[in-house]
Amino acid sequence: MTTHVLDLAIALEAQGDDLYHGHTSAAYANMIGPFGGATAATVMQALMRHPQRLGEVVALTLNYAGPVADGAFIIATRIVRTNRSTQHWYIELRQGAEVALTATAVTATRRDTWGDTELRFPGVVPPAAIAPMPPVPWAAWTKNYDMRFMRGGPEGLPTDGSGSADSLSHLWIRDEPPRPLDFASLTAICDAFFPRLFLRRPKMVPIGTVSLTIYFHADSVALTAQGTDAVLAVAQGQHFGQGYFDQSAQIWSRSGVPLATTHQVVYYKD
Amino acid sequence: MTTHVLDLAIALEAQGDDLYHGHTSAAYANMIGPFGGATAATVMQALMRHPQRLGEVVALTLNYAGPVADGAFIIATRIVRTNRSTQHWYIELRQGAEVALTATAVTATRRDTWGDTELRFPGVVPPAAIAPMPPVPWAAWTKNYDMRFMRGGPEGLPTDGSGSADSLSHLWIRDEPPRPLDFASLTAICDAFFPRLFLRRPKMVPIGTVSLTIYFHADSVALTAQGTDAVLAVAQGQHFGQGYFDQSAQIWSRSGVPLATTHQVVYYKD
Numbered sequence: 037m038t039t040h041v042l043d044l045a046i047a048l049e050a051q052g053d054d055l056y057h058g059h060t061s062a063a064y065a066n067m068i069g070p071f072g073g074a075t076a077a078t079v080m081q082a083l084m085r086h087p088q089r090l091g092e093v094v095a096l097t098l099n100y101a102g103p104v105a106d107g108a109f110i111i112a113t114r115i116v117r118t119n120r121s122t123q124h125w126y127i128e129l130r131q132g133a134e135v136a137l138t139a140t141a142v143t144a145t146r147r148d149t150w151g152d153t154e155l156r157f158p159g160v161v162p163p164a165a166i167a168p169m170p171p172v173p174w175a176a177w178t179k180n181y182d183m184r185f186m187r188g189g190p191e192g193l194p195t196d197g198s199g200s201a202d203s204l205s206h207l208w209i210r211d212e213p214p215r216p217l218d219f220a221s222l223t224a225i226c227d228a229f230f231p232r233l234f235l236r237r238p239k240m241v242p243i244g245t246v247s248l249t250i251y252f253h254a255d256s257v258a259l260t261a262q263g264t265d266a267v268l269a270v271a272q273g274q275h276f277g278q279g280y281f282d283q284s285a286q287i288w289s290r291s292g293v294p295l296a297t298t299h300q301v302v303y304y305k306d
Numbered sequence: 307m308t309t310h311v312l313d314l315a316i317a318l319e320a321q322g323d324d325l326y327h328g329h330t331s332a333a334y335a336n337m338i339g340p341f342g343g344a345t346a347a348t349v350m351q352a353l354m355r356h357p358q359r360l361g362e363v364v365a366l367t368l369n370y371a372g373p374v375a376d377g378a379f380i381i382a383t384r385i386v387r388t389n390r391s392t393q394h395w396y397i398e399l400r401q402g403a404e405v406a407l408t409a410t411a412v413t414a415t416r417r418d419t420w421g422d423t424e425l426r427f428p429g430v431v432p433p434a435a436i437a438p439m440p441p442v443p444w445a446a447w448t449k450n451y452d453m454r455f456m457r458g459g460p461e462g463l464p465t466d467g468s469g470s471a472d473s474l475s476h477l478w479i480r481d482e483p484p485r486p487l488d489f490a491s492l493t494a495i496c497d498a499f500f501p502r503l504f505l506r507r508p509k510m511v512p513i514g515t516v517s518l519t520i521y522f523h524a525d526s527v528a529l530t531a532q533g534t535d536a537v538l539a540v541a542q543g544q545h546f547g548q549g550y551f552d553q554s555a556q557i558w559s560r561s562g563v564p565l566a567t568t569h570q571v572v573y574y575k576d
Contacts, residue, residue: 094516094517094550094571095369095516095517095571097367097369097410097517097519099365099367099394099410099412101386101387101389101394102387102389116371116398116405116408117371117372117404117405119371119372122516122573124369124371124405124408126396126408128386134387135386135387135394138386138394138396138410139410140367140369140408140409140410140517142369142516142517142571144516144549144550144573146548146549146550147548147549148548149546149547149548149549149574149575149576150507150546150576151545151546151547151548152506152545152546152547153544153545153546153547154472154473154474154542154543154544154545154546155544155545202424203424204424236422237420246364246365246392246412246414247364247365247367247410247412247519247521249367249517249519249569251517251550251552251569251571253545253547253548253550253552255548272424273424274423274424274425274556274564274567275421275422275423275424275425275523275564275567276419276420276421276422276423276424277419277421277422277423277523278416278417278418278419278421278523278525279414279416279417279419280364280414280416280521280523282521282523282567284554284567284569286544294544294545297544297545297552297554297569299519299521299554299567299569301364301365301412301521303392303414304419305419306419306420
């Protein structure tokens with residue numbers, strides 16, 4: 037059996053409970069440095085590997101503090117507080133003396149309760165009815181995803197010289213080759229949206245996520261039940277101004293169950 | 307001149323650059339412990355007071371790790387990394403040996419750029435046309451706000467024995483007595499929404515925010531320009547299940563400029 041390219045990218049070697057050694061993956065390279073979603077998934081993997089973790093991740097916030105250089109890094113985890121059903125974490129990804137990423141997480145044991153979804157599952161056509169997007173040459177990581185856009189696809193990217201009236205995207209997305217969904221792959225998918233700015237404005241400028249938050253609405257049982265099926269990803273920019281914009285997004289199962297909601301704020305130049 | 311009740315609540319005594327002594331305020335008491343928005347505003351105040359801060363806050367995430375007891379606390383700040391135009395922070399609020407709150411922040415110097423708002427400013431009636439909500443007896447902090455609901459108001463709260471079809475609220479809100487808007491008061495307002503669950507389900511259960519993220523779209527110049535005017539606050543729950551729900555919200559100026567977008571995930575029992 038071949039190890040999946042994502043599992044190679046997020047592989048960690050533990051040194052005690054709170055220190056994990058990892059290495060960037062050429063397969064998940066972005067224009068500069070690694071795809072932020074792969075970095076996020078590696079942080080999630082450290083949490084999943086941790087022998088003292090209570091429950092599963094409910095909230096994860098990642099702050100991209102500086103560029104991650106190609107090569108080795110360490111992830112240092114710290115359990116700040118453990119309660120009866122929740123646990124609070126602070127995490128750093130470091131390269132040498134520099135902190136490249138800070139993160140906080142809340143893990144929790146979850147129980148069945150009353151529930152409801154107020155978000156609306158958008159009208160969709162099945163993945164099989166849509167052609168997958170060809171990988172983007174300047175973003176190597178895109179070849180590890182099967183993305184099928186219903187709206188807000190790469191036709192709006194600056195390489196095509198046009199801009200869209202809004203930054204709303206609907207797409208089916210799954211790992212390529214197919215891989216069963218888990219917390220790590222879902223985390224990466226939460227950052228797999230093209231910058232909303234590029235959909236709006238046909239101009240290539242320096243850009244980068246500074247803070248990303250994910251709220252997980254599914255537990256590992258529900259994620260495992262997804263198998264290798266594509267998930268529906270919906271994202272839209274909310275406000276752009278003074279060098280920063282924010283994006284809100286949702287990841288849905290094919291049957292219309294929300295798996296995660298995720299938000300980020302992104303720096304851009306000009 | 308009398309010091310405003312919010313300024314008394316968020317007052318800090320500095321001990322060096324990175325340690326701030328504070329005290330909970332009876333005026334901002336909630337059912338149990340202090341109103342989370344007052345705690346959040348105090349963390350913001352530590353950032354605003356910090357002599358080495360670069361720029362203004364773009365992103366702030368607060369994780370409520372455990373109850374804050376009435377009494378003294380310290381806020382310990384740490385600058386994790388300073389770049390050319392951004393700075394990354396890790397912050398803890400502690401009482402004795404316990405960490406009650408962790409936070410990360412990104413501050414940045416901002417410049418004028420292309421901008422646009424995709425969020426839609428909802429139709430509103432002016433604050434003067436709506437009666438202010440009477441303070442909620444079991445939530446002392448509510449008497450420090452003038453809240454005027456256009457929809458999703460306290461008529462949906464469990465004390466009235468009814469539930470709403472959705473958890474969407476539109477309200478005008480300002481400090482009471484009036485106080486010029488700044489980063490601290492805006493931070494508190496971002497957590498001044500009644501739990502979305504209570505609007506949906508007429509049942510009082512233990513509940514508490516575990517993680518709150520705020521993206522600031524305005525700088526201090528824009529906030530100062532608001533003066534003591536009410537801001538429009540919009541909030542809605544997205545998904546409720548397995549003991550946690552998430553909420554997305556926006557804070558707007560009266561003229562329809564987004565000041566902040568904010569998200570949180572909330573624990574609830576049953």
